[in-house]
Amino acid sequence: MSVQTIPTAVTDAPLSGRWRSLVTQESVAILIVSMIVAAAVLLPLFTLVISSFQVLDAGGFDTTWGLDNYRALFTDRIIPKAFVNTLLISTGSTVLAAFLGISLAWINARTNCPWRDRLEPYNLIPFFLSPFVGAIAWHNLASPDIGLINIWSRDYLGVSDHLINVDNIYGVIWVTGIFFSPLMYLFVVGSLRRMDPALEDSARTAGAGLLRTTFTVTLPLVAPGILSGAIIVFVTSAGEFGVPFKLSAPYGWETLTTQIFSKAVGDDANHYLGAAMSMALGAITAFFIYIQQRHIAPRSFTTVTGKGFRPNVLDLGRWRWVAFGYNIAFILVAVALPILCLLVVSVHPVWQGKIIPSAMTFHNYEKTLFFWQQDSITAATNGIYNSFILAFAGATIAMVLSLVVSHMIHRTKGFGARLLDFLCVVPIGFPGIVLAMGVLVTYIKTPIYATLWIILLGYITRFFPYGQRNVSSVMLAISEELDQSSRMAGASWFTTLRRITIPLLKPGIFAGWVLLFIIFLRELSISIILYTSGTETLSVGVYYLVNFENEPLTAALSIAQTVVLLLCVIVFRRVAGREALTA
Amino acid sequence: MQTEDYSGRYVEVDGLVKWFGNDRAVDDISFSVPRGKFLTLLGPSGCGKTTTLMSIAGLHGIDAGTIRVGGITYTSTAEGIFLPPEKRDIGMVFQSYAIWPHMTVAENVAYPLEIRKAAPNEIRERVAEVLRLVGLTELTNKLATQLSGGQQQRTALARAIVSRPRLLLFDEPLSNLDLKLREQMRVELKRIQHEVGITSIYVTHDQAEALVMSDEIVVMSKGRIEQKGGPHEIYTRPVNAYVSNFIGTANLLKGRVVQVTAPGRGEVELTEGATPIRLPCLLGEGIMAGQQAVISVRPENVQASRDSGGRAPIEGEVLQVIFLGNCIDCRVRWGEFEWKVLAHPRAELRTGEKIYLRFDPEYTLAVQP
Numbered sequence: 001m002s003v004q005t006i007p008t009a010v011t012d013a014p015l016s017g018r019w020r021s022l023v024t025q026e027s028v029a030i031l032i033v034s035m036i037v038a039a040a041v042l043l044p045l046f047t048l049v050i051s052s053f054q055v056l057d058a059g060g061f062d063t064t065w066g067l068d069n070y071r072a073l074f075t076d077r078i079i080p081k082a083f084v085n086t087l088l089i090s091t092g093s094t095v096l097a098a099f100l101g102i103s104l105a106w107i108n109a110r111t112n113c114p115w116r117d118r119l120e121p122y123n124l125i126p127f128f129l130s131p132f133v134g135a136i137a138w139h140n141l142a143s144p145d146i147g148l149i150n151i152w153s154r155d156y157l158g159v160s161d162h163l164i165n166v167d168n169i170y171g172v173i174w175v176t177g178i179f180f181s182p183l184m185y186l187f188v189v190g191s192l193r194r195m196d197p198a199l200e201d202s203a204r205t206a207g208a209g210l211l212r213t214t215f216t217v218t219l220p221l222v223a224p225g226i227l228s229g230a231i232i233v234f235v236t237s238a239g240e241f242g243v244p245f246k247l248s249a250p251y252g253w254e255t256l257t258t259q260i261f262s263k264a265v266g267d268d269a270n271h272y273l274g275a276a277m278s279m280a281l282g283a284i285t286a287f288f289i290y291i292q293q294r295h296i297a298p299r300s301f302t303t304v305t306g307k308g309f310r311p312n313v314l315d316l317g318r319w320r321w322v323a324f325g326y327n328i329a330f331i332l333v334a335v336a337l338p339i340l341c342l343l344v345v346s347v348h349p350v351w352q353g354k355i356i357p358s359a360m361t362f363h364n365y366e367k368t369l370f371f372w373q374q375d376s377i378t379a380a381t382n383g384i385y386n387s388f389i390l391a392f393a394g395a396t397i398a399m400v401l402s403l404v405v406s407h408m409i410h411r412t413k414g415f416g417a418r419l420l421d422f423l424c425v426v427p428i429g430f431p432g433i434v435l436a437m438g439v440l441v442t443y444i445k446t447p448i449y450a451t452l453w454i455i456l457l458g459y460i461t462r463f464f465p466y467g468q469r470n471v472s473s474v475m476l477a478i479s480e481e482l483d484q485s486s487r488m489a490g491a492s493w494f495t496t497l498r499r500i501t502i503p504l505l506k507p508g509i510f511a512g513w514v515l516l517f518i519i520f521l522r523e524l525s526i527s528i529i530l531y532t533s534g535t536e537t538l539s540v541g542v543y544y545l546v547n548f549e550n551e552p553l554t555a556a557l558s559i560a561q562t563v564v565l566l567l568c569v570i571v572f573r574r575v576a577g578r579e580a581l582t583a
Numbered sequence: 584m585q586t587e588d589y590s591g592r593y594v595e596v597d598g599l600v601k602w603f604g605n606d607r608a609v610d611d612i613s614f615s616v617p618r619g620k621f622l623t624l625l626g627p628s629g630c631g632k633t634t635t636l637m638s639i640a641g642l643h644g645i646d647a648g649t650i651r652v653g654g655i656t657y658t659s660t661a662e663g664i665f666l667p668p669e670k671r672d673i674g675m676v677f678q679s680y681a682i683w684p685h686m687t688v689a690e691n692v693a694y695p696l697e698i699r700k701a702a703p704n705e706i707r708e709r710v711a712e713v714l715r716l717v718g719l720t721e722l723t724n725k726l727a728t729q730l731s732g733g734q735q736q737r738t739a740l741a742r743a744i745v746s747r748p749r750l751l752l753f754d755e756p757l758s759n760l761d762l763k764l765r766e767q768m769r770v771e772l773k774r775i776q777h778e779v780g781i782t783s784i785y786v787t788h789d790q791a792e793a794l795v796m797s798d799e800i801v802v803m804s805k806g807r808i809e810q811k812g813g814p815h816e817i818y819t820r821p822v823n824a825y826v827s828n829f830i831g832t833a834n835l836l837k838g839r840v841v842q843v844t845a846p847g848r849g850e851v852e853l854t855e856g857a858t859p860i861r862l863p864c865l866l867g868e869g870i871m872a873g874q875q876a877v878i879s880v881r882p883e884n885v886q887a888s889r890d891s892g893g894r895a896p897i898e899g900e901v902l903q904v905i906f907l908g909n910c911i912d913c914r915v916r917w918g919e920f921e922w923k924v925l926a927h928p929r930a931e932l933r934t935g936e937k938i939y940l941r942f943d944p945e946y947t948l949a950v951q952p
Binding site (some may be wrong): 479481484485486487488489491492493495500504 | 683
């Protein structure tokens with residue numbers, strides 16, 4: 001290795017022709033991954049479009065081409081109403097989540113509310129839990145007949161009928177709004193917290209008062225975050241299946257998701273009609289996500305200067321205790337109350353709205369968790385087993401994919417990188433249930449149908465962009481020169497990936513992995529479309545208990561799921577730190 | 584193994600062209616570097632110097648041209664050859680230093696040797712030797728994140744030279760350091776390069792850096808080469824107004840060559856300033872009688888005095904006097920034109936007084952506009 005000797009790799013270089021220089025580790029990896037991602041993302045959507053134009057004949061065997069499925073969207077007895085309900089629920093949830101999310105974010109980031117640092121993790125808990133379980137809990141808290149709140153208000157307050165009722169569209173808005181307020185919170189808190197105080201100070205020194213500064217400087221700077229958050233909440237609410245399924249569908253308020261489920265997966269299943277309904281729902285969500293990605297996200301102002309600073313903190317005086325009380329109330333209502341209620345319900349043999357200490361038992365947990373017991377419910381125990389497999393395998397595969405895709409988007413230029421960047425946004429534009437319909441119609445005639453593989457495929461396709469974003473945000477913070485200097489040191493593309501890129505990205509990769517693990521453990525709307533007997537998931541198990549067993553058994557499995565998710569959240573906070581989610 | 588002696592043009596860049604979208608970042612440039620020499624690509628940001636460096640490193644492809652080092656083709660669009668960066672055996676120091684934060688200083692420096700599968704004890708010896716050379720022996724086991732800017736810089740240099748590569752590339756390595764450290768590192772970098780004797784290409788926008796360190800300078804602008812030459816030549820004999828202004832400071836006045844008095848000498852009539860006067864001067868390459876040219880005079884070559892001495896060509900008024908310690912930087916108004924003059928501190932010039940300027944024909948240069 002002295003200056004005079006020439007490494008062998010160099011001497012045979014002139015032999016390599018144009019082709020050999022094109023076939024590198026990097027280009028081969030890019031090609032393979034691009035094709036996998038393109039196939040995974042585009043194939044289901046393409047098949048969905050095709051299927052929506054296939055009309056099932058009266059016999060239920062053959063199909064002809066036509067627009068009847070789309071006509072049914074308008075002429076059907078229920079679908080038009082479901083459409084209106086979906087829009088109402090999404091709008092209501094967005095308004096509620098925005099109010100809660102923005103106010104809590106502001107209190108935490110910009111006021112001297114006591115113990116605000118300690119409160120933040122609790123504000124975010126609903127983000128990690130299952131809204132479906134939340135709906136079950138609220139049914140037990142506030143349904144007219146057996147809801148604890150209503151029974152207590154009859155017994156102790158003398159209310160004649162019921163105080164509140166969540167078994168309707170307002171209940172759906174209530175639960176969805178609460179569960180998605182952390183999303184809103186996360187979109188706003190970052191820009192509030194990282195805003196350069198000089199931006200506001202200069203307005204104040206220019207003569208603007210506090211109120212005027214808030215409205216002319218602070219809010220406009222946060223506006224893109226608010227708008228982005230609102231769109232994400234709107235779209236996520238529109239795609240939410242579990243909450244309307246539990247709270248409103250049984251009482252006459254169907255939504256598009258519950259209709260897709262009952263029309264496409266029921267006994268007289270019509271996938272083609274389901275495809276058309278999915279197209280309608282997907283068109284709405286994709287439109288909003290397009291607006292958000294194209295026009296709002298790029299306008300997020302860079303409020304970070306790189307200098308260390310503390311944002312301006314507003315002294316609320318005595319009102320800070322009001323802010324504190326408000327925040328505590330949120331945590332009680334959103335987290336503590338539902339979980340406590342489920343705990344109480346889960347230890348009763350039957351639930352009739354009365355707490356009976358003498359009758360309390362752990363039998364419900366044994367039946368839903370202990371798969372070795374004779375009388376265990378297989379749908380539940382299968383669900384636990386399958387969900388752990390799916391979450392582990394899904395998170396791992398998705399993170400490997402995320403790593404390679406992020407590397408390509410940020411470290412290679414050209415058409416391939418832009419295409420991949422686009423492909424990573426597409427799944428975000430479609431609710432899980434829509435993408436699951438696409439996956440269903442695409443793979444229904446292949447051997448992976450009715451296996452865990454098809455669910456895994458659905459999970460990864462829908463959610464790997466979340467992992468990719470986690471990796472990308474870390475990658476953007478790491479200079480490209482760190483990779484380049486490894487190449488200059490003589491390491492190949494793959495060696496560089498293994499020895500430099502991956503070690504540097506470890507925190508991002510692991511945070512993304514845990515996040516996906518959490519998402520997969522509670523996933524319902526994809527699983528509900530793609531599962532069959534034997535491939536139930538945890539949330540499908542809960543769904544099964546809701547449908548075929550009683551509330552205490554449902555509550556027991558819900559609590560088990562919640563405990564696992566909460567443990568994952570602790571791990572997530574350990575590895576990711578508090579800024580990881582805001583990216 | 585070498586059949587030819589490449590030492591005169593060890594690095595050879597020929598007809599390099601690189602497009603970025605519709606922008607011709609590097610526009611057909613050619614130059615060569617003799618073995619063991621230190622060449623600097625100098626120019627403002629966006630002149631294509633870094634693009635040229637990255638092309639040599641192989642960190643991106645090129646649109647036309649050939650790059651050879653020591654007789655081995657690294658890139659050739661004509662032959663369809665593109666050697667991946669890791670096979671080029673180049674050491675490179677990046678602007679951000681690119682010290683891997685998850686490794687210690689020693690691990691960073693050992694990396695190129697590990698990649699080359701050197702024996703563990705050889706790695707240990709070489710790393711220790713190189714760290715001694717750059718003066719980092721005490722920091723061997725520190726993490727990269729615990730280093731100061733200057734220490735990261737030295738680590739990056741150690742990592743670049745540890746495998747004794749065929750070529751060293753520097754991408755503005757001193758631009759993130761503060762002034763004192765920068766001046767110190769200039770000298771040290773040059774010393775180390777000289778000691779290890781590896782052919783080097785250095786990119787900078789700082790002309791002082793280029794003058795101090797280089798054996799040869801290539802001045803670039805808008806993707807093209809303006810001038811190649813040694814530091815002294817570039818400074819004293821710039822070929823055009825651009826180079827003259829970019830390297831150091833110069834008084835530049837428009838004029839016309841009225842006659843050629845001897846080979847390379849002539850007289851220029853100024854078309855700018857208070858009065859149309861004639862100045863005897865040296866003629867730059869390709870400057871002929873009757874041609875429009877620019878007169879370039881360095882501020883230190885303008886002689887200012889209070890008495891006219893009979894035949895001082897220019898009478899001006901002192902506009903501003905800045906005392907710099909070892910000299911006086913003053914501005915002299917002459918019609919519309921403002922002369923920059925560096926005078927001796929004993930000259931005690933005062934604002935508003937009349938002053939006479941004289942020029943030595945040996946340091947008055949007519950160049951391409």
